[in-house]
Amino acid sequence: MENPSGRDKVRIYSIETSSAEEVSKIKKTDQEWRKLLTPEQYRITRLKGTEAPFQISCRIPANEEKGVYVCACCGTALFRHKSKFESGSGWPSFWEPISELNVSHKPDDNMGMVRTEVLCARCDAHLGHVFGDGPPPTGKRYCINAASIIVKELSDKAEYSKATFAAGCFWGVEAAFRKLLGKGVISTRVGYIGGHAGNPVYKEVCSGSTGHAEAVELVYNPYKISYEELLDIFWEIHDATAKGSKQVDTASQYRSVIFFHTPQQEKIARAKKRELQDSGTQKKKIVTQIVETQRFYPAEDYHQRYYEKRGIDSCGCSCVP
Ligand SMILES: [Zn+2]
CATH class of the missing domain: 2.170.150.20 (Peptide methionine sulfoxide reductase.)
Structure with a gap:
């Protein structure tokens, strides 16, 4: 307009x-x-x-x-x-x-x-x-x-896009998206987004006082992997329905959020959410929030590629929905 x-x-x-x-x-x-x-x-x-x-x-x-x-x-x-x-x-x-x-x-x-x-x-x-x-x-x-x-x-770099997702404990979410390295995902990093506190640290985010969600930011090549495909994975790896679990509590650091970077991403995310809800595969209401991206604070180094550094597939705790 x-x-x-x-x-x-x-x-x-x-x-x-x-x-x-x-x-x-x-x-x-x-x-x-x-x-x-x-x-x-x-x-x-x-x-x-x-x-x-x-x-x-x-x-x-x-x-x-x-x-x-x-x-x-x-x-x-x-x-x-x-x-x-x-x-x-x-x-x-x-x-x-x-x-x-x-x-x-x-x-x-x-x-x-x-x-x-x-x-x-x-x-x-x-x-x-x-x-x-x-x-x-x-x-x-x-x-x-x-x-x-x-x-x-354009340079190669300028052809890349960003996507940001919060879907529970960021260790597992990052590990899931890192399986797509070489298949369109260029890089990943974990961090905090969506809250009000500047420069948050892990302890503060876990206490719930910052309003931030644990999230993963991806750089991807949209000509190799589409935003739709990333969204399919996003909803596959966590339960985004309202079951009353703390994971998807709308204020929790483990809430389910799509932080869109462009109006096109927003359009696709809203359409996919509707489609998933209408498909009948979800027994409850999908509570994923779809909001515009905000400042992303990268998490401390020891959280980056957490599973990879430890040679594990899951942290075994209850943090992954
Ligand atoms: Zn002009």
Whole structure:
């Protein structure tokens, strides 16, 4: 959605950190934009111009897997090359943006028809329009001026995503996800999240005074393992239903929580939770909370890869639901 004018902060999905971050909006005077941009870029992005079709050939990344298109004005990542398709219109066309956060939409009734304008969410550059006649899976066609975007190649690291789960004692949860190292999971670490105390230590978290949950943060390659697959494992390894056990008590450090990093992760998590509840395999209500990720405090070193260091499969205590 369009950002209300006058708002100075905006949430943008960063492909470098794989999470949504609050950043300042970029505002410049006309004169400043003129200095930064070519006359054609200025005319299109700042004056809402349209370039002639088939005139400017949009550069293609050398490595198509890693190509992204960023805003010509402010560098915000807007589209992946993988979502580009040949529409025949003469303008670069995409079926989805990198994140709904990175573009904003505005009704546009110029030219005697009602269209939806697409803008860069960070600097309000005019990018083009979005139409409802695109290919699956979204059915959308983002029709973008080539002058509004610049092609860039991502580093490997920038292709990775993060996921954060709390599902009981973090030793066992980390061990379960470490079985996927080399199969899409890149790294894991255990820590504390979701509470109010800064820099918590294990003892405080166990006492329940910090509000933090024990959690595992994963870095994964979404092209090797999907968020859906991670969620399947998340619900497999613990009982997330309300049985009155202390493990899933909503305030306990052992509560069941999905800390989503992007609106897409939130959407998938909510849909999967519903699906699991409706499948009939769960006798009780699933009490997993789905909340936006917060600051993650890595746990003390001796908790990291706890089972692995001790050569055990389970700590044998009652901490694992
Ligand atoms: Zn921009």
